[in-house]
Amino acid sequence: MSDSILHSDKAIEDAEKFLAVQRRREKISLAIRYTILTVVGLIMLYPLIWLIGASFKSNTEIFAGAGFMPANPTMDGYVKGWETSTPYTFGRFFWNTFLIIAPKTICTVISCTVVAYGFARFDFPGKKILFATVIGTLLLPNIVTRIPQYLLFNELGWLDTYLPLWVPSALAGDAFFVFMLLQFLRSIPRDMEEAARVDGATSFQALIYVVVPMLVPAMISVALFQFMWTMNDFLGPLIYVSSVDKFPVSLALKLSIDTAETFEWNRILAMSVLTLLPSLIVFFLSQKYFVEGISAGGVKG
Amino acid sequence: MAQLIIRNLEKVYSGTIKALHGINLEVKDGEFMVLVGPSGCAKSTTLRMIAGLETVSGGHISIGDKVVNNLPPGDRGIAMVFQNYALYPHMKVRKNLSFGLKLAGESKEEIARRVAEVAEVLEIEPLLDRLPKQLSGGQAQRVALGRALIKKPEVFLFDEPLSNLDAKLRASMRVRITDLHRRLKEQGQSSTVVYVTHDQVEAMTMGDRICVMKDGHIMQVDDPETLYARPANAFVAGFIGMPEMNLVDAKLTQGASGPVVSFGDQSIQFGKELAARLKAGTDGDVTFGVRPQHFRLAEPGEDALIAKVIKADFLGHEVDVHIIIGGQRFTVVLPVEDFRKAAVDGAIRIRPEEERVFIFDRASGLNVSLA
Structure with missing residues (x-):
């Protein structure tokens, strides 16, 4: 014991x-x-x-060392950079960017939702071929369609306007978003829509009143992606927009490198910081939905 | 007045797979019709076709006096309760209830009045401002029921509404639904019901009439008692009743005083009662059917079957005895005391009650002992 x-x-x-x-x-x-x-x-x-x-350093200090702390912090880059070397302030370019982003983002969300709903819930003749086509455009490199697109928009007289930049997206031209919403829709049971149909809703009413509220996280992800990609898009505006007064920020940044004889790097950097801000703010505000949207949609980013 | 008539209704999937083979069914005004059958018998498909959630491949469906084949679900005068409730997850209970009325353009006062009325009937007033995810299964099903009730439809459709609930809740919901049906009928409101289930207990306890389906065919439509006492075929006989009816291969011959049924090396003599019921010319290989409850212990000296006992499940007041007679397995339900006294050397002497045995045609499965 x-x-x-x-x-x-x-x-x-x-x-x-x-x-x-x-x-x-x-x-x-x-x-x-x-x-x-x-x-x-x-x-x-x-x-x-x-x-x-x-961006808070003076132009000479920038190349003096790799440290990031400015010795004599100055707002010079921001003040002068905002004025730009053109007759317009940087505010004008931000406004221009907004004029592209707002219709593009809103229309993308609406059109892609409708298209994805159609593919996810209805059987119609030619559905398989159409869907294969949509996914096919996803695999097609953007570059190869640039020239035919340019010729088309030229015929339409849309050059030097924002239309070529957002109209294709407004017609659900972004296959990636259609695919993402489709994956999300597939995970939502159909019962609720059927209940809505029995309650007297048309397919469209079922979409708006029943499906969309459940689809919100995915739709926010789509809006965010589109927002950031458009904000960062350089090639599109470079090809289609030629008047300085219509430049979005991505072109405006390049503009300050082009025109000045000696590059004012602190101005460029200051404006770059400002250009980054909208994306960052929007991302952190909607981070929760964003993650929910992409993970539930099965598109791991 | 809303009777539901189904004529030659067919459903064909992807051009080749026939799920429903031209069924005919009439549900009278105010009737509680239960569609029952094993999974894959197309009972849910039939219901969804009535609702307008599946297209009709052939035949027609009429509700009241209008053919509804091509009407959208909302215009058919139906309401449906789904198996997993299908409440709108982002709407409060109140909005869930009123969604249909709002789409129909009812006035605010009318909607409020009807929500209050339905909430009272179903005792869901305290839940009106909750979201569906804050409800228990039973509460959610009551709300789903309310969503159907509030529309005052001509025909109620239920798609296995109780199968997600636990046994106790299921029993109480069963009573609630039948009560509700009776009350609607008394108030003179439309109360035609089509109720789909795979559970024969639900079917027997709730239905005014039951439609037994198998593989896209209707096997029999009758009230519960007739279905139990006079099954039209071996499938219905085996499907209705607990424990299942014994259906075994047997040989039928004509003996001195009536038909003789033999299983392997054993046989039993029946009398005039069965002889009178049997269709003329029935002979040879048949399927013999008798419910486990319709055996009794044989008196000493009486003609009887010697049954070898394999296993006995005690259920308290009675015992389910699994036995072998002439190489065929049977289940027999006997009172516990009787069984204890009778079992000698692992065998019992039993006799099926003549008035309750059935003879089915081996090939077609049809009941040939009904006349």
């Missing part, structure tokens, strides 16, 4: 010793993991940090 008690005391001691070792190991491994994460994270973010820091 006493033997076994002694024995169990020793067992408990051993167990505690083992637990202590384990705890220590966990702490060490945690420390190592966080150190690596922090270092790698910093390396990846450093260009961005440097960009923000450098």
